[in-house]
Every structure is written in structure tokens, then in C-alpha cells.
Amino acid sequence: MSKMSDFYKKFKRFFHLTKFSSNNDSFNAINNGLLFNNQYNIPPEILPMILVNVDTKTLHKHCTLVCKQWNATIKEYVWKLKCEQELMRDDDYKNKLKLIKEKQYSYIVYQTISVFKNSFYKNLIKNPCGMNGLKYWVIDRNDENSFRIEDIQSFDNNICTINDEMKACKITRCFTSSFESSKIQIIDLFKETGLSQRFIDEYQPPIYISEWYGSRRDSELCFYELRAMLFDADYKEINRCNCNYTFEYEVEEGQGFFQKVQHVFKNYGKNVRYVYFCHMGVGLNTQFWDSFYGTKFTNANVQLLFPKDTSLDHVIDENLHELYHKYCTENCTSFDFDRDIKLVL
Template identity: 30%
Template sequence: VWCFLFHIIILFYFLVFEIFLNVPPHQVVRACRLVCHEWKEVADRDSFWRERCRREGYHFCHASKVPTNWKHFYFACKNRRNLLRNPRGEDEFNGWTIVENGGDHWKIEAPMVSHPNEGVQKNFVTSFGMCLKSQLIDLKEEGYNSSFMDEIQPHIRISDWYAPRGDCGSEYRITVELLNDKKAVVQEFTPEPVTFPQWNDQQWNQMTHVFKGYGPGVRYIKFTHGGKDTQFWAGWYGIRVTESCVEICPADDS
């Protein structure tokens, strides 16, 4: 009898386990685990979230490490998103801090050349003096606590789209800094400025970079970009920027 009951319990466990794998993850956490002790035990098991990661293709970005909390890892992968606000200028300059506003200042326009992403209908435009703007991302406020950042050290992927104006030379600049709790620099990406001559094809270009192996202590990300025209023409003949992105990427797909 006891052997029979044991097999029934094991069968029940695996049935619940398999059913939960086909239930939306937020429902597993918010509803299923509250039904009874047995369901809660399944929903809280590390093996359940590890299997969910495996089935959905979330592979840990550090081959030599294993997450100590697979549920946190799963939801970090599931909730991957752009942490920059208003990346296309659709909400004017909300979310951005103007660092330098040279020449005739920053402006927002419709793209002169269609962006590869058809959804992009606005871009920021620089002038004849240096124009720079930035955002400071607080990782804790975005749901990435210190233990997660220090243990997982997820890849941090940044990208930015920029384009010159065809009839004027221009310069594009970008700096992205990983900062600790004192806002001191842990690691920095600052490529050489990109310059364009007068009479160019004014096509869109993408700047990308992935931060890896930056060590513990990262609490903020500061994203700064912009540029200017190089011929000092009044108006807005400088570099255009849009569709900027900063993503936390715990899975090895960055």
C-alpha cells in the first residue's frame, strides 16, 4: 500500500510539474503556488525554473557558473527590455539630461532617410556646436538588485543608431559607463568619434557594444551620446541619433 501511495505521489508531482511548465510564469507565481502546499513546493523548486529556462532557450551567459536562483534568472531573461526612456524622441526630451547644447541646440525631426526599423518616426538632431545628452539608469529601480548583478554579472548590451546629413560633414560621439554605488566608473566604452565628410550617403549606422566580465559592484549605467556638424552651419546639420538601447542580457544570446 505504501509503495502504491508513493508512486501516486510521485506521479502527482510530475503531472503538476508538467502542467506548470505550460502555465504563464506570472500565473505560476501569483496564483498556482497559493492553492496548496504541494503546488507551492513545485512552483518554488529550482529544478522547475531551471527546466523552464532550458525549454525556452535561456542559457546562462557564463559557462563556468550556475545561477544560485533559477527563478530570478528566468524572470531576468523574460523581462529583458530597453532600459532607456524615450529612445526615439517621441516624447520630446523627456527622460534625457542635456549635457551640452551648442550651436542652435538639440532638435527633434522626422528622419531624412528611412530607418531600418519602420517604427522609428523621430530622431534627435545636433547643431554646429557640441550637443550631448545622457541618461542615468538605476539598476535597482529597474529590478536588478545588487546580489543579482554581482553573482550573475549579466552581459550588458548597448546599441545606438546615428546618421549624418548628406550635404554637411558631422561627428558622432558615444560614451557608456558602468558605475558603482558611489557613481565611480567600473568599466567604460568610449570609441573614437565617428566623422563623416560633406556629400555622404546619409545612411543610418549602428553602434553596438557588449559589456562582459566587468566584476561586482555595478549599480548604475550612464549612457551619453551626441555630436555636431563640422562646418559650423547655422541650424541643424549635425549628426542624427535615435533608437538608442541598453539591455541587461543574462542569457547567452547577446
């Protein structure tokens, strides 16, 4: 016997789900799913309080199929209650509870957050700080000698200053480039989060990216570039300006400290499947030594936020965005990513 049949039998012990013996068909239709042990009628407002205590998986896969009454109740009341309940249970998500209570969402959003809670506010970049060497990263030109992993805890102020935020995040490693080096990672949003294309298309959860970058104090020339793009299911760049972000920075001589680059992709439109993340470092020391005096970068970060979360909108540099895209007309200025895609695949 199937699991679904077992489920129905289990619930028939408590709730009368077949046609009632009453001759009043209208009464039967209204109270279907509310009769306990075939004797006691449960007030409709009590049913959500019962169902919210059902585990998320059962609620998602089975309870909505019991009857129309349950399906409607779960959509209208239970998923929001369940979402709040799930967030309250996890200290990492309690601070998001206010957002959920303030915003008005479709039940699908509450349902998705409840079922796929850990897909949000989670770094989707693998090995962001080099704790596993260069694993998961694709090195441009396949030259693994282009990067070295360094222990930033060994840095003193004469090399590169580590700020308090990095210490609080317990960042202990960084990548350091040689003269000119870049590496790539492409994130599959479906595979890494479990979210559907329909959900991403319709509710547009913001995509947050960030990274720390810095240099040695004795680096005469140090250049950093971060390029993040949104691709469709065929690994094709989406030619919309809000799907294309580039940040370039030339570090001044003697600067010697880390800074943070941040951006949020919002209202990016349909068909987004992959996030392309590529960073490049260029460096030259004052003595022209042949060594790793290029840009340092660490804690590369790509996260999905809850839909309508505006808490990080302040990091969006509209002036930089407009400057970079000022020559775009109907389509965003594109680049040839075919070689990069072939490297990754």
C-alpha cells in the same frame, strides 16, 4: 487570517503535508508532499508536471515553502520547465528558447527569467528617438536649443539616407545637434529591471548598447561620440577597462547616411548598479549657416541579455577597445563625471 494560512489550508485538501499515520518514518519523509487526498501516492516524476502549471507568482512566493520535497523538485526541475513555458508563450522570446535549452544554468537564473522575463531584451533608455521631445534626457549645459527633433521620414537621399534596418524597426524620429551638443541619461538597473545586486554580481548578464548616428550630405564637419560607463551604487565610475566604452567617429564630408554603433559589456565584475549613456554631436555645414547641421542620432539602446548569451559578441571591437585603453595601468583611465551626475540628479 493571513494569505499564507489560506494557501496552506487550500493545499491540505489535496496533499497530505502533516505527519503520516504510517509507523514507517522513512516512508513519511520520502513521500511527504506526494500523497494525494491522504490516499494516493503521486510518483515524484509527475509532481513537476503539476507544479509547472502553477502561476509564476504563486510558484515563486508560496510553493517552495510547502515542504522540502516541493522545494527540491521546484529547484531541480520546475524552474527550467517554467522558464521554457514562459518563453514559449511570448512571440518576442521564442527565439531565446534555444539558448535556454542549450545552456546549463543555476535554478536561480531560470527562476529570475521566469519572474522578471520582461526585464531582459527590453530597451531601458527612455524616449530613445525623440518621440517625446527631450523628455528624460539631461542636456549638457542645460541648453535645450542644442537639439532639434526631426522626422526622418521626410528625408530624401539628398539630406540623409535611411537604411532598411531602421525602416524595419519603424524609427521615424531622430535628434539633430547644433554645432556642439551632448545629452545624458543614466539607467538604474535595479529600478528598471527589478533584478537584485546579487543576481547581477553573480551571473553577469551582458549589457548591450547601441545607437544609430549619421549626418547631412552638406555637412562639412560632423563628429559623433558615444560614451557608456558602468557606475556603482554611489554613482562612482568603476575603474575597470571592461566597464568603460567610448566610440568616436568623424563623418566624412558628403557621407549622408546612418550607421550603427554597438557594444556589449561582459564579465564586468561586481557592484554595477547604473549605466551612464552620453552622446555628443558636432557639425558644421559647408555654407556656415547657424542652424542644426550637426550629428543626427536615434534609437539609443541599453538592454540586459540573458546570462551566457553570446549572440552579440561579434559586435565587440577588440582592437578599438585595446587602442582606447592602451595607457591604462592598474585602473582604467577615468574622467571627471561629477558635473554630469549633478546635472542628472
